[in-house]
Amino acid sequence: MSCLMEEKQKFRNLFDKTEADSKQPAHPLDEYRQRAIDRAGQLDFPTRRWEEWKYTSVNRLLQPDYEIGQLVDVDPKVVNTFMPEGLDAHLIVFVNGRYSEQLSRAKELPAGMTVMPLQEAMDSDRFGTIAREQLDHIIDGQEHIFTALNMAFSQHSLFLHSDKNVVCEKPIYILHLSANEETPVLNSHMNIAVAETGSQFAYIEGQFEAPGAAGTYFNNIFNRVVVKANAHVHHYCLQQEGENGFLINKVDAEQDRDSTFSNYTVDLGGRLVRNNLDTLHKGSNLTTNYYGIYFGKEKQHIDNHTFIDHAVPHCQSNEMYKGIVTDRATGVFNGKVMVRKDAQKTNAFQQSSSLVLSNKAQMDSKPQLEIFADDVKCSHGATIGQLDETAVFYLRSRGLSDEQARAMLQHAFIAEVLDYFPHDSVRDYAETLINQKFEQ
Amino acid sequence: MLTIKDLKVSIEDKTILNGINLEVKPGEVHAIMGPNGSGKSTLANAIAGREDYEVTSGSIEYKGEDLLEMEVDERALAGIFMAFQYPVEIPGVSTSNFLKSVINANRKARGKDELNAMEMLKFIRERINLVGMDEKFLRRSLNEGFSGGEKKRSEMLQMALLEPALAILDETDSGLDIDALRIVSGAVNKLRTEERSFVIVTHYQRLLDYIKPDYVHVLFDGRKTEVPQPLR
Numbered sequence: 001m002s003c004l005m006e007e008k009q010k011f012r013n014l015f016d017k018t019e020a021d022s023k024q025p026a027h028p029l030d031e032y033r034q035r036a037i038d039r040a041g042q043l044d045f046p047t048r049r050w051e052e053w054k055y056t057s058v059n060r061l062l063q064p065d066y067e068i069g070q071l072v073d074v075d076p077k078v079v080n081t082f083m084p085e086g087l088d089a090h091l092i093v094f095v096n097g098r099y100s101e102q103l104s105r106a107k108e109l110p111a112g113m114t115v116m117p118l119q120e121a122m123d124s125d126r127f128g129t130i131a132r133e134q135l136d137h138i139i140d141g142q143e144h145i146f147t148a149l150n151m152a153f154s155q156h157s158l159f160l161h162s163d164k165n166v167v168c169e170k171p172i173y174i175l176h177l178s179a180n181e182e183t184p185v186l187n188s189h190m191n192i193a194v195a196e197t198g199s200q201f202a203y204i205e206g207q208f209e210a211p212g213a214a215g216t217y218f219n220n221i222f223n224r225v226v227v228k229a230n231a232h233v234h235h236y237c238l239q240q241e242g243e244n245g246f247l248i249n250k251v252d253a254e255q256d257r258d259s260t261f262s263n264y265t266v267d268l269g270g271r272l273v274r275n276n277l278d279t280l281h282k283g284s285n286l287t288t289n290y291y292g293i294y295f296g297k298e299k300q301h302i303d304n305h306t307f308i309d310h311a312v313p314h315c316q317s318n319e320m321y322k323g324i325v326t327d328r329a330t331g332v333f334n335g336k337v338m339v340r341k342d343a344q345k346t347n348a349f350q351q352s353s354s355l356v357l358s359n360k361a362q363m364d365s366k367p368q369l370e371i372f373a374d375d376v377k378c379s380h381g382a383t384i385g386q387l388d389e390t391a392v393f394y395l396r397s398r399g400l401s402d403e404q405a406r407a408m409l410q411h412a413f414i415a416e417v418l419d420y421f422p423h424d425s426v427r428d429y430a431e432t433l434i435n436q437k438f439e440q
Numbered sequence: 441m442l443t444i445k446d447l448k449v450s451i452e453d454k455t456i457l458n459g460i461n462l463e464v465k466p467g468e469v470h471a472i473m474g475p476n477g478s479g480k481s482t483l484a485n486a487i488a489g490r491e492d493y494e495v496t497s498g499s500i501e502y503k504g505e506d507l508l509e510m511e512v513d514e515r516a517l518a519g520i521f522m523a524f525q526y527p528v529e530i531p532g533v534s535t536s537n538f539l540k541s542v543i544n545a546n547r548k549a550r551g552k553d554e555l556n557a558m559e560m561l562k563f564i565r566e567r568i569n570l571v572g573m574d575e576k577f578l579r580r581s582l583n584e585g586f587s588g589g590e591k592k593r594s595e596m597l598q599m600a601l602l603e604p605a606l607a608i609l610d611e612t613d614s615g616l617d618i619d620a621l622r623i624v625s626g627a628v629n630k631l632r633t634e635e636r637s638f639v640i641v642t643h644y645q646r647l648l649d650y651i652k653p654d655y656v657h658v659l660f661d662g663r664k665t666e667v668p669q670p671l672r
Contacts, residue, residue, distance in 0.1 A: 394528040397488055398542040398598065399516035399549065408541070412532025412581075 004045040007062040008145075012041060014186070015152055018068055024155070029119050032135045036142075036151035043145040055332040055364045056303045061246040061272055064184035064216050068153065069096030072179050074210050079103050082175055082208050084429030089173035089204065090115060092158065096180060096217070097187030099156045103177075107170055112163030113201060115172055118192060121159035131159055134192045134224050138252070144276070146248045150222040153188035160191060162199035162231070171202040171234075171423060178208070178245060180215035190222045195231035195259075202234035204426060209242030209269070216244040225253035225261065229283060232260040236426055240433055241270035243298070250276040257283025264421050266430045267294040267302045267323075268437050278307040281343070284314040291420045292321035293430070295437050296329030296361070303332035310343040313373075319350040322417045324410055326357040335380070336368040343373050350380040355387065355413055387413075407438055441466050441637050442487070442507075442606055447498035449479075449486045456482040458662035459498070462639075464606070469638040471648060474659035480641045481525060483659070484610040487639070488522040489515050502606070517549035519605030523595040523612045529583045535594065536578040539564060539601060546602050567600040570630060572623045589620035596627040607631075608639045613647040625650030 015037045045062060046053035074095055083091070092115065093103035099117070109115065114127070121127040122135075135151070142148050162168060176189065195201060207219060219241065227233045241247050247270045255261050267273055279288050294302045302325075308317045317337065325331040333352045354363045367380040387409050395405035414434060421427035442464040449457040457479045464470055472480050486493050487500060489512040500507040507515060530538070543563070544554040555563060568575060573593045583591050592612050599607055609628070613621055628638065628651050640651060648656070658665045 388528070391528045391530050393490060393512060394524065394530070395538075395542075396512040397516055397522055397524075398538075398602070399513055399545040400542060401513050402511075404541070404545070405513075408533055408538075409530070412530060414532075416532045 004047070004062060007045060008041065010065065011149055012037065014066060014068070018153075027119050028122055029155075032139060033152050033154070035139050036148045039139060039142055040145055040148035040152055043143065043148060045145055052305065052334075055330070056272070056274055056301065058272075061218060061248075064218070066186035066218060067183045069098060069180065069185035069187040069217065071095050071098035071100060074100070074103060074177055074179050076103055078177070078210055079175065082177070082206055083173075084425040087171065087173065087423070087425040087429070089171045091173045091175060093175045093177065094156060094189060095177045096185055097156060097176070097189055097219075109170065110166060110168050112166035112199075113168040114159070114161040116159050118154075118157040118159045118190065121161070127159060127161060130161070130194060131192060134194070134226065138222075138224055144250060146220055147222050147250055150188050150190055150220045150250075153186060153220070154190040154222075157190035157192070160193040160201070160203060162195045162201050164196045165198040166196075167199065168201040171204055171426075173204045173206065176205070176207045176219065177210045178217045178219065178242060179210035179213045180217045181213055182215055184216040184218070186218050186220065188220045190224070192224045193233065193235075194226045195228060195233050197228045198230045199228075200232040202236070202423065204236040204238065207237075207239035207241055207247065209240070209245060214242060214244060217242075218246040219248070221247070221249040223251040223253075225251060227253065227255040227259040227261045229256040230258040231256075233262070234422060235261070235263045236421075237263065237265045237275070238426075238430060238433070239266065239270065239273070240268045241273070243269070243271060245270045247273045249274070251278065253279040254282055255279060255286045255288065258285050259283070260287045260289070262289035263291070265290075265292040265304070266433070267292070267304070268433055270300060270302070272301045274303045274305070276305045276307075278309070280309045281311050281315050284312050286315050288315070288317040289420070290317075290319040290321070291417050292323075293414050293417050293434070294321070294323035294331055295414070295434060296323070296325040296331050297437070297440070298327045298329060300329040302329070305332075305334045307336045308338070308348065310337065310339045310346045310348060312342060313344045313346070315343065316347045317349065320417055320420070321352045322354065322414055324355045324357060324414065325361040325363050328358075328360045330362040330364070332364045333382070334366045334368060337370070337378065337380070339369070339371040339373050339376050339378060341372045344375045346373060346376040346378065348376070348378040352381070353383045353413070354385075355410065356384055357386065411435070411438065441503065442639075443501040445499045447483075447486065447500065448496045449482055450494050450496055451482070451492060455496070456662055457486070460662075460664060462657070464637045464639060466637055467634045468655065469632065469640065469651065469653040471653035471656045472639060472641045472659060473643070473645070473656060476643070478659040479662045480659055481610050484522060484608045484639070484641050487520065487608055488512065517546060520608070521599050521602055521604035521606070522608040522610060523592070523599060525611040525614065527583045527591040527595055529581075529585070531581045531584045533582045534578070535580055535582045536564070538582045539578070539598070542598070543601055564601065568597060570600050571596040571627045573597055588615045589617065592616060592620065592624055596624055600627060600631060605635065606637045606639070608641070610641045611643055612640075613642055613644060621647065621650060
């Protein structure tokens with residue numbers, strides 16, 4: 001018997017209360033949400049006895065009595081501080097998980113590029129079937145309780161779709177602001193992103209706490225990404241949650257032949273962060289890129305679990321995660337690469353490096369390669385270390401102070417990953433956020 | 441400029457330098473030669489301030505100050521530059537950013553205004569020709585993936601930009617082909633002035649065909665073997 005039954009019941013009660021209070025007209029999505037809360041009832045919250053959750057306990061995240069997040073007023077100027085300079089993006093803003101029309105700044109997207117509320121997509125002739133297909137995929141046999149809960153509480157979700165051969169140059173920026181002051185709130189958001197054959201787009205998720213807010217919140221985020229043949233999707237996850245923010249972020253991607261899916265994750269904030277980044281290969285000659293950065297201070301806990309499922313031949317994956325933990329922070333990297341029997345000529349590269357800068361900081365790093373094919377090239381490296389003292393000496397011998405030299409090396413350690421970010425404005429913004437964290 | 445008296449240095453309790461005396465006056469070039477393990481590099485590193493080199497006795501005075509009391513970066517800002525035998529590769533720090541930071545740190549320490557981006561670029565371009573380095577290296581990570589010769593040129597470029605009062609070259613010529621050697625020694629010769637002093641540690645006499653020192657010292661077993669004679 002799981003000892004977290006009570007916590008599960010709290011989410012059920014919250015769901016029932018929300019439904020009872022709801023003034024929204026009924027919508028077919030409600031059916032899925034009902035299925036999802038029922039599914040969640042059949043699943044357990046993970047404990048540290050689970051191999052996949054060995055290093056991360058969700059107990060603290062489950063303690064608060066959450067209410068559903070509500071749209072509150074946020075000064076539009078605040079949005080500017082979270083906009084990468086020079087980024088010309090289609091901006092959609094959510095406050096406490098609720099869509100804010102007032103803060104969003106729609107840009108004209110090319111014909112064939114669609115960004116709309118999930119409910120609207122379900123209602124439309126054009127996207128109804130696609131949206132339902134994906135919702136069924138997500139909930140049928142879902143094993144991840146947080147994903148089931150995500151769907152159960154997702155009322156302000158997005159549907160992103162690019163038609164065949166449509167190239168959308170303007171990135172789509174989905175900005176989540178947590179502006180919670182008192183009662184702990186639950187913010188759930190789902191994106192369903194589908195790139196049809198030969199199409200291309202980039203979307204950025206930014207998770208930030210609005211200035212002045214300091215309340216407890218739990219952001220439960222889920223992304224379903226479908227990249228069809230020869231399509232290319234860039235997906236950024238930048239987060240600087242507040243010190244009382246909990247974040248569970250799951251990406252469930254699948255790719256068809258000749259496609260590229262690239263994820264760029266930057267984790268700087270949050271009390272407890274767990275990312276699950278999973279990609280399934282369904283066609284040959286495709287590429288998956290995972291680039292991740294994390295920087296934990298004080299009592300932060302940042303856990304990156306990644307999974308690449310090489311199920312077909314001639315595919316390539318590149319994975320590079322770099323991070324720093326200091327003070328009493330803990331970091332976790334678990335990178336699983338599965339190369340199935342048929343996935344000959346796979347080329348899989350994985351590198352995880354971390355700097356542990358204080359005696360009380362902790363890093364758990366676990367590369368996990370399971371290879372069942374015999375003609376493959378797979379490499380992995382995991383390093384946990386301190387700064388190279390000969391490099392510190394070298395920089396100091398040129399006149400930099402000990403502090404300057406260390407800051408330069410720490411920055412450089414992380415910057416290597418930034419070089420892979422293809423959008424300069426996003427790259428520069430991520431760098432600015434990282435620098436701010438160094439200076440804190 | 442630099443006065444070393446009865447210097448004894450050990451690494452992990454092993455005595456490497458066993459009582460060295462050296463007097464370097466402004467504008468002089470001193471060559472330090474000797475076989476492997478004779479303590480040449482230890483002497484260079486002790487002057488630069490490497491922490492794992494423990495000075496057990498003796499003194500080093502630089503411009504009238506006790507050098508051994510100064511931190512590594514204080515020595516650098518006071519005008520001591522060491523060209524490393526094995527320059528450290530620093531991935532993620534672009535050569536140009538590194539140069540900008542250290543040039544301005546040194547200018548600040550000397551009471552000069554920091555250079556702005558344009559002035560900096562002009563200054564670096566001017567000196568990069570001196571060492572025959574390609575500008576593309578500025579965009580690359582510092583020393584990362586540089587060949588042996590490129591690393592040494594990068595050291596010479598840094599020396600040319602930081603304009604030290606005392607430059608110590610730790611086996612800068614080792615492993616260089618004749619073209620690279622000409623460039624490195626050419627840079628040293630161009631930077632020779634009435635005030636600037638050099639201590640050149642070398643394993644090979646060949647270097648002295650290109651750089652004419654004022655004195656040659658030979659180390660053996662942590663001691664100097666003979667009284668240096670002025671060459672000119």
